Amino acid sequence: EAQVTQNPRYLITVTGKKLTVTCSQNMNHEYMSWYRQDPGLGLRQIYYSMNVEVTDKGDVPEGYKVSRKEKRNFPLILESPSPNQTSLYFCASSFTRPGTGFYEQYFGPGTRLTVT
Amino acid sequence: DQQVKQNSPSLSVQEGRISILNCDYTNSMFDYFLWYKKYPAEGPTFLISISSIKDKNEDGRFTVFLNKSAKHLSLHIVPSQPGDSAVYFCCQGGSEKLVFGKGTKLTVNP
Numbered sequence: 001e002a003q004v005t006q007n008p009r010y011l012i013t014v015t016g017k018k019l020t021v022t023c024s025q026n027m028n029h030e031y032m033s034w035y036r037q038d039p040g041l042g043l044r045q046i047y048y049s050m051n052v053e054v055t056d057k058g059d060v061p062e063g064y065k066v067s068r069k070e071k072r073n074f075p076l077i078l079e080s081p082s083p084n085q086t087s088l089y090f091c092a093s094s095f096t097r098p099g100t101g102f103y104e105q106y107f108g109p110g111t112r113l114t115v116t
Numbered sequence: 117d118q119q120v121k122q123n124s125p126s127l128s129v130q131e132g133r134i135s136i137l138n139c140d141y142t143n144s145m146f147d148y149f150l151w152y153k154k155y156p157a158e159g160p161t162f163l164i165s166i167s168s169i170k171d172k173n174e175d176g177r178f179t180v181f182l183n184k185s186a187k188h189l190s191l192h193i194v195p196s197q198p199g200d201s202a203v204y205f206c207c208q209g210g211s212e213k214l215v216f217g218k219g220t221k222l223t224v225n226p
Contacts, residue, residue, distance in 0.1 A: 043219075
C-alpha cells in the first residue's frame with residue numbers, strides 16, 4: 001500500500017529537549033516536504049526537498065532542521081523546541097502528475113507535538 | 117500578506133444541496149490551483165485541480181471554476197453528502213511548492 005508514515009503520532013516534550021519526527025514514504029517520490037497546521041493559519045510549509053541531499057526552506061523554517069540522506073526518509077529535527085512550536089505537523093511526498101507541471105502531494109497522518 | 121485567502125472559515129449546507137467553497141489569490145505566477153480535503157485525525161488528501169490555462173474542471177460531483185481576471189476560484193460540490201463534511205484547503209501549486217489557504221470547514225447536514 002502506498003503511504004507516508006510519520007512517527008511518533010503524538011509527542012509531549014519540554015522546552016529545549018531535542019527531538020526528531022521521522023517521515024518515510026514507499027512510493028519512490030523525489031519531492032518531500034514538511035508542513036505545520038495551526039488554528040486559523042492553515043498549512044504552512046516548513047522545509048522541502050527536491051531530491052536526496054537537496055533541501056530548501058519553506059515559509060516558516062525557523063527553529064527546524066531537515067535532512068535527506070536517502071530518498072524514502074525526510075526527518076524533521078527540532079534542536080531546541082519551544083512552546084511556539086506546539087502544532088500539528090504533516091509530512092508529504094509528491095510526484096508530478098503526468099501531463100501537468102504540478103506536484104500532487106500525499107500527506108502522512110500527522111504528528112501532534114506539544115512543547116511545555 | 118496572505119497569498120491564498122479562504123474568507124469563510126465554515127459553511128453549513130443541507131444534504132443534496134450545492135456546496136460552494138470560495139478562494140481568492142494574489143499571486144498569478146503559479147500554474148495550478150488545487151483543492152485538498154481533510155478529515156479530523158488524518159492528513160489532507162488531494163481532491164481536484166485546475167490548470168491556470170483553463171476555467172473549469174469537473175470530476176464527478178466536484179467542479180472547480182477559475183476566474184483569472186478576478187483571481188478567484190471556487191469548488192462546487194453537487195449534490196452534497198454528509199461524507200463530504202471536512203475541512204477544504206485551497207492552494208496554489210507550481211513546480212516546487214504549494215501555498216495553502218487557511219481552510220473552510222464544510223458541514224453537510226442529513
